[in-house]
Amino acid sequence: MxxxxxxxxxxxxxxxxxxxxxxxxxxxxxxxxxxxxxxxxxxxxxxxxxxxxxxxxxxxxxxxxxxxxxxxxxxxxxxxxxxxxxxxxxxxxxxxxxxxxxxxPPDGDLAAAMARLRHADAELLRLWAWEDLTPPRIAVVLGISANAASIRLHRAKEKLREELRKAGTPAGHEGETEGSRP
Amino acid sequence: MTDDELRARLRRADPARDLPPAAPDRVSRLLEETMTATATPAPARSRRRPVLVLAAAALVLVAAGIGWLALRPEPQPPLVQALPRIVAQLTAPAVQAKCVEPTADTLASRADFAFAGTVTALANGTVTLDVTRVYRGSTVHEVRIAQAGESSEQMMGSGRFENGKKYLVASAGGNMLICGYSGEADAPGLQDLYDRAFA
Structure with missing residues (x-):
């Protein structure tokens, strides 16, 4: 020193x-x-x-x-x-x-979907959307490799989309019925 | 839903979306508090500081406590305003000790304070040095060393402090380290020892 x-x-x-x-x-x-x-x-x-x-x-x-x-x-x-x-x-x-x-937040579906995600996944999405960080920069925040950040972010997005799809479907009409909606 | 749409939807739910920017005076206050919270950028060594503080306090710090302000664990030195002259006090031992070959490792592990300075005054058994560089420890501008005896024979170089000469001094717990660990800056090997110990 x-x-x-x-x-x-x-x-x-x-x-x-x-x-x-x-x-x-x-x-x-x-x-x-x-x-x-x-x-x-x-x-x-x-x-x-x-x-x-x-x-x-x-x-x-x-x-x-x-x-x-x-x-x-x-x-x-x-x-x-x-x-x-x-x-x-x-x-x-x-x-x-x-x-x-x-x-x-007015977007109740989103809040609920985020709450259902694993904490780590939700945090990745927050860093991406709210802090506006790219995967390499997210990697610095979390102390992981850029590659891992990229893969995990991709998966987290998929999971959030999935949760939102579920949330957007009326009760009893999830899963395959969703795809057949107009 | 594309990535962009997903991100836009998340952003609409951003709790900080409507957070106004921090007031400028709050920012400057935070800056001030942060930079005055510690006089030294040495968190790795901060654990050692209390030791130096206690020892130094026991030796009665000079300069109306300014030195103490700089050395206490959570100091609030008014660095922001005109830089005050921060003074530290050390004691040089009078004992004659048998010395082993000094090593950089020993110096690095034992010293909690080390600096380079030029002697500006010698009076009443006290040596005053103007600090030119702090290798380890809190930033100080002046160090006063109370010499317990006539001279410190184990000091490298001439073995005594002389006015106008530059010295490298290390201390532990407020006591100057002798036996080849402190001395004239141009004593053979001493500068190199410091460079290696505090690299």
Whole structure:
């Protein structure tokens, strides 16, 4: 580890240049996944990690920052679980629902379909649609290979389509009857 | 449903879709808080800092506690405003010790603070060094070393601090490491030892 006093100002300048975009993106990332108070805490924590590990931050820093936020959020959820086991248990059983706290999404079918997906699949779709990330960048967030991200995203899309098809079909008319509809 | 349609449908359900951008003053406050939360970008070594803090505090930090502010585990040094002069205090041992060959590994594992600096003052048994580079530990601008004896014989080079000369100094728990681990910057092998230990 080297700390060069003269580079302190350089670090500050670099951080000040990239932090506003990181703040905005991570704020949104957290608003989509947790309550306002936790989002606030985790945003501060994420920024601190970015500042301390500025040297490790790649050129394409957003996916990396999302990855940091993801870990910080997981840690926050874990410590909350330790503090209030019952509350956390509910949160752990159904984390996606807490995301939709606040304004209720009008697309009930979609929310229901997303809730039926595996958490990992739903998260891939959120990173793709909400954070607007390509598979290689999703891979950075999740710490997996670009190839794996690509394959898993493809499958998650298929699963969501499947769930939406089911949801869009009146009760008792799923499966093969769906294909025969005009 | 195409990928684009699927994505558009998901986006319409984005909980952050109507989230207004953060207010500029909130962004700048966050930035400020983040950059002042720690004076040193050394999370990997942060565990060592409390040790240095306790030892340094025991040695009575100078400069109206500014040094302490910089060294405590969660410091709030006003780095944002005019950079204050951060001062750390060390003690140089007077004991005569038998020394074994110094190694970079030992230096890397033992030192919790290491820096390069130039002596600017020698008075009342205290050596004041202007820090030119911190190899490990919190960023400080000045280090004052209280010499317990007349000189530190185990220091590399001339064995004593001399005004205007540049030194490489390592310490553990507020105590200067001697036995070839601190000394004149141009003492044979010392710079190389530091470069290898703190690479």
């Amino acid at each position: 080297r700390v060069d006093p003269v580079s302190v100002e350089g670090r500050r300048a670099r951080f000040e240049a990239l932090a506003p975009a990181v703040i905005e993106a991570v704020r949104r990332y957290l608003a989509r996944r947790t309550d306002a108070a936790t989002a606030e805490d985790v945003l501060s924590e994420t920024l601190l990690v970015c500042w301390r590990r500025l040297g490790d931050m790649p050129e394409d820093h957003l996916p990396w920052a999302y990855g940091v936020a993801r870990h910080c959020l997981a840690n926050a959820e874990r410590s909350r679980r330790r503090q209030a086991r019952l509350f956390a248990r509910i949160a752990a059983i159904d984390p996606p629902r807490r995301v939709t706290d606040g304004p209720e």
